[in-house]
Amino acid sequence: MDLLQIEEIIQKAEKNNREVLNLSHRNIKVVSSNIQKLSNLRKLMLNDNEILMPPSEVTKLLLLEELVLNNNRLTMLPTGIKSLTNLTYLNLSHNPLGFLGEEIGNLCSLTQLWLVECQLTNLSENICRLKQLKKLSVRENFISEIPEGFDRLSNLMWLSLAENKFDQLPKKLERLSGLAYLNLDHNQFQDIPAFVLELESLTNLSMKGNLVMGVDDDTILALSKLTKFDLRDTCILEKPDHWKGLEYIMVGNSVEEMKELANEVATMQEEEEDEEEEDTEEEEDAEEEEDAEEEEDAEEEEDEGNKVENEEEEEDEIKHPSKDNNSVKTLKKCEDETEAIEGEENAAVSEKKLECKDTKMGNGLC
Numbered sequence: 011m012d013l014l015q016i017e018e019i020i021q022k023a024e025k026n027n028r029e030v031l032n033l034s035h036r037n038i039k040v041v042s043s044n045i046q047k048l049s050n051l052r053k054l055m056l057n058d059n060e061i062l063m064p065p066s067e068v069t070k071l072l073l074l075e076e077l078v079l080n081n082n083r084l085t086m087l088p089t090g091i092k093s094l095t096n097l098t099y100l101n102l103s104h105n106p107l108g109f110l111g112e113e114i115g116n117l118c119s120l121t122q123l124w125l126v127e128c129q130l131t132n133l134s135e136n137i138c139r140l141k142q143l144k145k146l147s148v149r150e151n152f153i154s155e156i157p158e159g160f161d162r163l164s165n166l167m168w169l170s171l172a173e174n175k176f177d178q179l180p181k182k183l184e185r186l187s188g189l190a191y192l193n194l195d196h197n198q199f200q201d202i203p204a205f206v207l208e209l210e211s212l213t214n215l216s217m218k219g220n221l222v223m224g225v226d227d228d229t230i231l232a233l234s235k236l237t238k239f240d241l242r243d244t245c246i247l248e249k250p251d252h253w254k255g256l257e258y259i260m261v262g263n264s265v266e267e268m269k270e271l272a273n274e275v276a277t278m279q280e281e282e283e284d285e286e287e288e289d290t291e292e293e294e295d296a297e298e299e300e301d302a303e304e305e306e307d308a309e310e311e312e313d314e315g316n317k318v319e320n321e322e323e324e325e326d327e328i329k330h331p332s333k334d335n336n337s338v339k340t341l342k343k344c345e346d347e348t349e350a351i352e353g354e355e356n357a358a359v360s361e362k363k364l365e366c367k368d369t370k371m372g373n374g375l376c
Contacts, residue, residue, distance in 0.1 A: 020044050034058050046070035064088040080104050092116035115139035133157050161185040184208035207232040216240040
């Protein structure tokens with residue numbers, strides 16, 4: 011999309027006092043300065059573009075609550091982002107940031123922060139100032155340590171540290187009493203972190219793809235409140251006998267399970283397709299039978315109609331003889347009359363001859 015079209019969209023949004031603007035997937039490289047005129051904007055989506063320069067223009071949108079910048083080419087945050095104190099949602103995932111500046115700690119209203127695959131080597135201490143933070147994902151980076159003061163994020167409920175370089179986590183994280191979801195997949199843990207056992211609200215713990223050799227019974231007992239405990243792709247390949255009834259614990263090979271699941275789904279789809287085909291065939295057979303019955307009924311009605319019609323014709327013929335019969339009778343009558351006339355003429359000729367004969371005999375002349 012060219013710059014002129016982008017400008018038209020922004021002008022239209024300004025004219026209509028729009029609160030939401032979606033400029034994602036537009037191949038934008040530089041954010042227009044006119045975007046700062048959208049003073050009523052509360053949600054701005056600039057994801058999946060080619061933005062390289064930090065869009066400092068957005069820092070003028072003081073009412074902004076959601077800013078979506080994932081899947082661009084940003085290497086640093088916009089200068090002045092600290093002014094967005096109403097911001098509750100910030101997505102910077104899949105940008106080669108490398109580090110987070112100090113200003114991010116001023117986003118005092120932020121409840122969700124997404125930093126997936128941002129080439130981070132450490133987690134900034136400034137994040138620890140985000141007291142309202144409820145969801146944080148730093149998945150797929152190169153982080154190996156949690157910053158000092160992280161345990162002060164008392165409102166944190168959802169945390170993903172997956173696909174990093176962690177091999178241990180500090181015991182003081184047990185202060186995250188509201189944490190319900192913790193994802194530690196694909197790190198370098200050999201044991202279950204001790205602080206996990208003290209998290210009262212935790213229901214979902216995922217440690218898939220770590221180096222865990224085993225889990226003792228005391229740990230299993232302490233984690234009995236979990237609804238999901240994922241230990242797949244670790245050194246635990248099968249459940250011990252006394253784990254057999256603990257369905258919330260998942261072990262084994264997730265790839266194989268995914269293949270089995272995919273096969274099950276494919277089988278179910280095939281069965282559904284077969285059932286649909288059978289239903290279709292049954293419907294077609296039923297329609298054919300119905301058509302055949304209709305044809306038979308139509309033929310019977312036609313035969314009955316012909317029969318009635320013939321009977322009516324016969325009755326009509328009896329009551330009202332046809333012209334052809336009258337003609338035959340008339341012709342016969344004419345023939346009879348003709349024969350009678352011819353008979354009379356022949357009789358007259360014979361009588362005349364007889365008279366002539368008598369005359370001749372009497373006079374000698376005829």
